[in-house]
Amino acid sequence: RVAVVGTGPAGMYAAEDLLLHTDAEVTLVDRLPVAGGLIRYGVAPDHPATKKVGETFARFHSHPRVRMHLGVEVGKDITAQELAAHHDAVIYAVGASTDRRLGIPGEDLPGSASATSFVSWYNAHPEVAPESVRLNAERVVVVGNGNVALDVARILVADPEALAGTDIADHALAALRGSKVREVVLLGRRGPEDAACTASELLALKHLPGVGLVVDDHDPRTGAAIDAAAPGGKAALLRDVERREVDWSRPPEPGRRIVFRFHSAPMEALGEDHVTAVRVTSGPGERDIPAGLLLRAVGYRGVAVPGLPFDEASGTVPHEGGRVSGMAGTYVVGWIKRGPSGGIGANRTCAAETVGTLLADAVAGALPAPARPSTAFRR
Incomplete structure (x- = not known):
């Protein structure tokens, strides 16, 4: 009997491996009332192909050797020791559920939030209130240029009617229809050659109907990197994007646009009772970019x-090949094991390693016997 804590991609790849290649009984445990984890609450609604992976996992929810307990949090509703007492092994696939902070003054002002909370908001995460996001500013600054940052920027300036046919939360669609946002600034500490996003996500922005792209040419290194980029590189994808130095003293231009500002880091969120601007580095000096919403990604x-x-230091559980250090019969998989790196598919290989370690321990007789029968496991 194996318990898997977390029903996102990592947990479900582990469960799938166990169900297809062993006779194990699997108990799925998730703290949220709906299964799916990152697939359900972390993928943009205009990425239906990615979300379809969740349908593949969902077929295991009703497998005859699976029991599922939703709304159960380890450490709150049940202890790790109690869970282990009912199973031969426990695999933790709890992900990386919080965000990294900027560590700048003003970060906790209203109007400053994590991009992860914004993603959760438009995906109807039960822990994020529908009224928690207000889109009443013309300009939004997003710190970061990874895939999450690009997702957030795209959703903010996309035509809401194009999102109406997706599974976006009703409250988010209503807010986007009434949104005043016309410009999103993607702030990157390093140059375009080091952008953290994938080429496919960057390319998708170039084909967003009715949305213009601009590269802020405030630093000569930006243009030089774009011009020197090899074909197929991410920086090369920006070669045909308009480049000019943006006048931040003026309000956003008419229409909707995304501005890439590289070689610029946030220094401070400005405002008394709400964010009104973001102070950023600009060459050897600094510059204030007026904005009513700051999202860190x-x-x-x-x-x-x-x-x-x-x-x-790493935000992970120490392990050897997925086996939690010093805890027989306890394992980890996914981001809590290796840190927040790699896409959904990377969890398949990660899960294979962890399940392989678990099975080797089982063969070696190293798994502790459950102290209580499976029938005794109740919420």
């Missing part, structure tokens, strides 16, 4: 699970 971070060891 600089990465995810794992959260400690009560009862398990935790490495604060």
Whole structure:
């Protein structure tokens, strides 16, 4: 009997491996009332092909050797020790559920939030209130240029009617229809050659109907990197994008646009009771960009699970091949194991390693026997 904590991609790849290649009984546990994890609450609504992966996983929810307990949080509703007492092994696939902070003054002002909370908002995450996001500013600054940052920028300036046929949350669609946002600034500390996004996500922005793209030419290194980029490189994709130095003292131009500003880092969120501007580096000096919303998209971070060891520096659970250090019969998979890196598919290989370690321990007789029968496991 194996418990899998978390029903996102990592947990479900592990469950799939166990169900297809062993006779194990699997208990799926998730703290949220709906299964799916990152697939359900972390993928943009205009990426239906990615979301379809969730349908593949969902077929295992009703597998005859699976029991599922939703709305159950380890460390709150049940302890790690209690869960282990009912199973031969427990695999934790709890992801990286919080975001990295900028560490700048004003970061906690109203109007400053994580991009992950914004993504959760438009995906109807049960822990994010529908009224938590207000789109009453013309300009939004997003710190970061990874895929999450590009998702957020795209959703903010896309035609809401193009999103109406997706599974976007009703409250988010209504807010986007009434949104005042016309410009999103993507702020990157490094140059275009080091952008964290994938080429496909960047290319998708270039084909967004009715949305213009501009590269802020405030730093000569930006244009030089774009011109020197090899064909197929991410920086090369920006070669035909308009380049000019943006006058931030003026309000956003008519229409909708996304501005790429490279070699510029946030220094401070300005405002008394709400964000009104973001102070950023500009060459050897600084510049204020007026904005009413600041979203940070600089990465995810794992959260400690009560009862398990935790490495604060990396935000992961220490392990050897997926086996939690010093805890027989306890394993990790996914971002809580390796850190927030790699796409959905990377979890298949990660899960194969962890399940392989678990099975080797089972063959070696290294798994502790459950202290209580499976029938005794109740919420």
